[in-house]
Amino acid sequence: DTGVSQNPRHKITKRGQNVTFRCDPISEHNRLYWYRQTLGQGPEFLTYFQNEAQLEKSRLLSDRFSAERPKGSFSTLEIQRTEQGDSAMYLCASSLIGEQFFGPGTRLTVL
Amino acid sequence: GIQVEQSPPDLILQEGANSTLRCNFSDSVNNLQWFHQNPWGQLINLFYIPSGTKQNGRLSATTVATERYSLLYISSSQTTDSGVYFCAVTGGTSYGKLTFGQGTILTVHP
Numbered sequence: 001d002t003g004v005s006q007n008p009r010h011k012i013t014k015r016g017q018n019v020t021f022r023c024d025p026i027s028e029h030n031r032l033y034w035y036r037q038t039l040g041q042g043p044e045f046l047t048y049f050q051n052e053a054q055l056e057k058s059r060l061l062s063d064r065f066s067a068e069r070p071k072g073s074f075s076t077l078e079i080q081r082t083e084q085g086d087s088a089m090y091l092c093a094s095s096l097i098g099e100q101f102f103g104p105g106t107r108l109t110v111l
Numbered sequence: 112g113i114q115v116e117q118s119p120p121d122l123i124l125q126e127g128a129n130s131t132l133r134c135n136f137s138d139s140v141n142n143l144q145w146f147h148q149n150p151w152g153q154l155i156n157l158f159y160i161p162s163g164t165k166q167n168g169r170l171s172a173t174t175v176a177t178e179r180y181s182l183l184y185i186s187s188s189q190t191t192d193s194g195v196y197f198c199a200v201t202g203g204t205s206y207g208k209l210t211f212g213q214g215t216i217l218t219v220h221p
Contacts, residue, residue, distance in 0.1 A: 031207065037152075042197055042211030056207050089152050093209075098142045098201075099159040100209060105152050 002026075004103035006092050012109045013082055020078045021106045025094030032075050033093040033100060034067055036060070043091055049075060082110045113138045113202045117212035124188050124219050132183040132215045134198030142201035143174050144209065145183050147194050154197070157183070188219045 005024045013019050025032045031050050035043035046065070047057045051072040061067075064082075069075040079086055087110045093100040114137040124130055134143075145157040158165050158172040160181065165172055169188075174181040185192055195216050199209040 033208065035209075042199070042214050043154075043209075045208035045210065048207045050207075058208070091152075091154070098161070099144060099156065100142075101156060102146075102154040107152070 023092030
């Protein structure tokens with residue numbers, strides 16, 4: 001059990017560029033979650049998958065954001081046409097039943 | 112959606128002191144977790160405690176689901192306990208997403 005991993009750990013991009021993050025959950029976990037955390041705030045839910053099905057999406061997830069989990073294993077989160085307000089820590093978590101376990105996060109800075 | 116409030120927002124202690132952090136939530140919950148966020152942003156699981164009492168070393172937690180609150184106790188605090196403590200719940204109409212409180216910033220001085 002190597003835990004949840006996320007790549008890259010840091011991403012600096014220019015406004016208007018597209019970025020993609022990857023999350024690899026704990027191997028036997030069927031649920032995968034994405035959250036976003038800005039400075040001084042608690043994490044906010046974005047979306048979650050059970051196997052490959054996307055079951056819930058937050059209203060925070062604008063049409064510039066898309067997430068996939070094509071084979072029910074790893075997941076990608078893409079942000080198109082990035083804005084400075086997208087700068088945040090993007091956290092991924094996975095679970096089997098109840099308890100969620102988080103990865104180290106990807107810190108995005110949009111210049 | 113479900114609301115989560117944590118108190119106090121900030122707590123400053125001397126090493127060796129005890130502390131209690133509180134988490135109030137507005138609806139019935141299916142899941143309640145306490146996390147410690149380290150300086151690098153990693154959320155470390157402390158307790159998964161939708162009800163009852165658990166202990167792990169110097170830390171313990173109690174959730175009284177019927178009264179919609181949870182408490183995290185830290186005894187004999189150490190400087191390494193410093194950081195942000197989050198309470199997060201799954202409840203109401205959602206069984207998947209965690210709703211986080213604003214956190215308690217704990218600073219332990221030597």
